[in-house]
Amino acid sequence: MAELLRHAWAIARKDLLLEFRTRTAILSAAVFTALVLVVFNFGRDPTAVPTLTIAPSILWVTFSFAGMVALNRAFQLELENQALDGLLLAPMSRYSLYLGKLAANLVFVAAVETIGLFLFALFFDVPIWRVLEPLVGVIALATVGFIAVGTLFSAMVIRTRFAELMLPVLLLPFLIPPLVWAVQATGALLAARPLSEVTGSLKLLAAYDIVFVALATFLFPATVEQ
Amino acid sequence: MTLAQRGRRVTLVGLALLAGVYVRALVYTPVELHQGPAQKIFYVHVPAAWSAMLAMGLVGLTSILYLLVKDPRYDRFAAASAEVGTAFSLVMLTTGPIWAKPIWGTWWTWDARLTLTLFLFFIFLGYLLLRGAVGEAGLRARYSAVLGICGLVLLPFIHLSVYLFRTLHPQPIVLKPSAPSLPGSMLATLLLSFGVFTVLYLGFVMQRYAIGDGGGGGGDAGSA
Numbered sequence: 473m474a475e476l477l478r479h480a481w482a483i484a485r486k487d488l489l490l491e492f493r494t495r496t497a498i499l500s501a502a503v504f505t506a507l508v509l510v511v512f513n514f515g516r517d518p519t520a521v522p523t524l525t526i527a528p529s530i531l532w533v534t535f536s537f538a539g540m541v542a543l544n545r546a547f548q549l550e551l552e553n554q555a556l557d558g559l560l561l562a563p564m565s566r567y568s569l570y571l572g573k574l575a576a577n578l579v580f581v582a583a584v585e586t587i588g589l590f591l592f593a594l595f596f597d598v599p600i601w602r603v604l605e606p607l608v609g610v611i612a613l614a615t616v617g618f619i620a621v622g623t624l625f626s627a628m629v630i631r632t633r634f635a636e637l638m639l640p641v642l643l644l645p646f647l648i649p650p651l652v653w654a655v656q657a658t659g660a661l662l663a664a665r666p667l668s669e670v671t672g673s674l675k676l677l678a679a680y681d682i683v684f685v686a687l688a689t690f691l692f693p694a695t696v697e698q
Numbered sequence: 699m700t701l702a703q704r705g706r707r708v709t710l711v712g713l714a715l716l717a718g719v720y721v722r723a724l725v726y727t728p729v730e731l732h733q734g735p736a737q738k739i740f741y742v743h744v745p746a747a748w749s750a751m752l753a754m755g756l757v758g759l760t761s762i763l764y765l766l767v768k769d770p771r772y773d774r775f776a777a778a779s780a781e782v783g784t785a786f787s788l789v790m791l792t793t794g795p796i797w798a799k800p801i802w803g804t805w806w807t808w809d810a811r812l813t814l815t816l817f818l819f820f821i822f823l824g825y826l827l828l829r830g831a832v833g834e835a836g837l838r839a840r841y842s843a844v845l846g847i848c849g850l851v852l853l854p855f856i857h858l859s860v861y862l863f864r865t866l867h868p869q870p871i872v873l874k875p876s877a878p879s880l881p882g883s884m885l886a887t888l889l890l891s892f893g894v895f896t897v898l899y900l901g902f903v904m905q906r907y908a909i910g911d912g913g914g915g916g917g918d919a920g921s922a
């Protein structure tokens with residue numbers, strides 16, 4: 473187990489180091505997120521729809537898009553110079569490879585979501601500060617499940633035709649349950665409803681995370697076997 | 699007799715029985731008091747949903763079996779089942795709104811079961827698209843098995859995620875704790891219809907399986 477996590481950490485560290493040194497992907501994803509928020513601002517009539525009503529939708533559609541962009545990149549960089557073959561030859565379990573990729577993706581997406589959340593609060597003047605802790609909890613729980621499935625699928629789509637299009641087509645149905653619960657929870661939090669109204673959604677999000685992280689970890693080796 | 703021929707026979711029997719069921723449904727089964735003749739679509743809609751669910755269940759099951767034993771026949775079966783399931787989902791998704799417009803006054807609503815079946819359809823489509831996008835047979839079989847299993851696990855979650863919303867959809871009338879709340883003659887027609895749609899599912903899958911191309915236009919899904 474310790475070995476598994478150590479190897480996973482090595483993979484995650486490698487990915488994040490690569491990301492940190494080039495910074496192209498993270499900057500592009502951040503700019504993309506900002507642009508989606510801007511599009512939302514002009515894509516609604518502020519006099520007709522109160523911001524607070526549409527705020528959870530804006531936040532989650534933006535995060536979904538941002539996650540998708542981040543996922544496309546995860547295995548794409550392993551295609552160059554057949555880096556994936558090198559990883560597969562390394563003496564470590566496939567589970568480590570998956571967990572490492574998952575961890576790197578989560579850090580990447582968390583960074584983009586942090587920027588997105590601040591811009592969201594800024595652009596739409598949404599009072600996120602008084603509910604910041606539970607809101608971060610909701611975002612974290614929803615992101616883990618989504619990225620777990622996404623990491624699994626992104627390992628598959630890189631070797632298909634139309635990879636960039638294939639990922640959202642396969643992944644969006646899997647986004648629906650966490651999205652439904654996250655939007656409900658976010659709406660309740662922003663409307664200053666009591667926390668007890670959110671616990672149901674949080675439990676469902678946690679259940680989704682547990683099931684799909686486990687399932688994706690066990691299925692991952694089937695996607696990279698030679 | 700080849701499998702394709704047997705499949706054709708089963709399908710022909712299924713189609714003949716379907717005609718029989720419809721004669722029974724239109725002529726010998728009483729008209730529902732409140733919904734009138736619109737209710738007759740029920741004998742196509744509900745069994746089509748059953749066949750689509752059966753197809754997804756078997757896609758998931760054969761996907762698990764494929765990953766366990768790597769027998770390409772399971773992959774071939776899953777591919778056949780997914781295509782047939784897509785067709786049945788489409789029947790379900792078109793007959794539903796036709797009934798819903800006069801009865802509910804709207805073609806579509808984001809009700810629990812509608813959403814669930816819409817996503818069943820999307821998962822089938824994604825599955826078939828993925829098969830079409832992978833050239834190598836072994837890779838295609840493994841990828842689609844992974845997606846098939848994930849899809850099967852996703853459906854309960856979709857159901858759960860929309861279950862809490864208020865629903866317009868008629869409540870279960872056959873599979874529920876108390877006795878079926880359906881007159882005997884209607885129930886008999888419905889059950890016959892379930893049987894006929896299962897026969898049709900089998901016939902279609904047998905024919906599709908016999909053609910043997912796992913999708914992607916790359917010949918037999920052999921080398922795993």
